Amino acid sequence: MTISGDAIRDELGHYLSRLWRYALVLSxxxxxxxxxxxxxCLRALERAAQFTPGSHLxxxxxxxxxxxxxxEVRAQHLRQGQGCMAAEELGDADNGEQPVWLHEVMRRVSRLPTAQRNALFLVYVEGLSYREAAKxxxxxxxxxxxxxxAAxxxxxxxRPLANDGPHRKERHPAPLPPARR
Known part of the structure; x- marks a missing residue:
């Protein structure tokens, strides 16, 4: 059984903000x-017949x-770091009302290697299981x-977040919520 492009189109709106966040993480x-x-969205509509009903859209x-x-990266032969946005610019939509620590967290995450940042986003922000993120x-x-x-x-x-005290030299993983496997 296949799903129609109309059915995909009806559901796309529910995922646009999540897709955009991931696209921003990538680009x-x-x-x-x-x-x-x-x-x-265009490719999903064109290839709606390839979607397996019952799986996660x-x-x-x-x-x-x-x-x-x-x-796109392969086609344009992008140099590492080309087009990167400064962490301070990410909060512009909120007119600077975000707490200082949020900008610091965003700055730290933006400095991670792309592969680590993408995995971190999919598992801890989007809630995908390890297996789903791997796919x-x-x-x-x-x-x-x-x-x-590694992330x-x-x-x-x-370095510690603002007003967190001196930098600890011990290597302890950052406390992140447990992910589903």
Whole structure:
């Protein structure tokens, strides 16, 4: 049994903000995120017959978006860091009303290697299981686990958040909520 493009179209609106957030995590640019989401929606509608009814539409859409991003990166031969947005710019939509610590967290996460940042976003922000994140990223589950562990260590080893006291030299993973496997 297949699903129609109309059925996909009816559901797309529910996922646009989540897709856009992931596109922003990947691209660091709002205009590119807009384009990625638009291309994702178009591809999802064109390939609606490939969606397996009963599976998670959001995971399928994330996979499409990630694939489009990788294709764009390969096609344009982007240099590492090209087009990155400063962490301070990410909060512009809130007119600076976000707490200082939030900007610091965003700055720290933005400094993570792309692979770690993407795994962190999918598991801890979007709530995907390790297995689901591995499928979206097209890597083995162990790779996702390794990237998350490295990201936690890097975040824990960074300078303390504002007014948190002196920098600890101990290496403890940053406290993140447990993820589903």
């Amino acid at each position: 660091h640019r709002r205009d590119v995120a807009d384009d990625l989401v638009q291309a994702t 959001d995971r399928w859409l994330f996979s499409i978006l990630h694939s489009i991003w990788l294709n 979206v990223l097209a890597v083995p589950i162990g790779t996702v686990m390794s990237r998350l562990a 936690r260590l890097a975040l824990a080893d960074d």
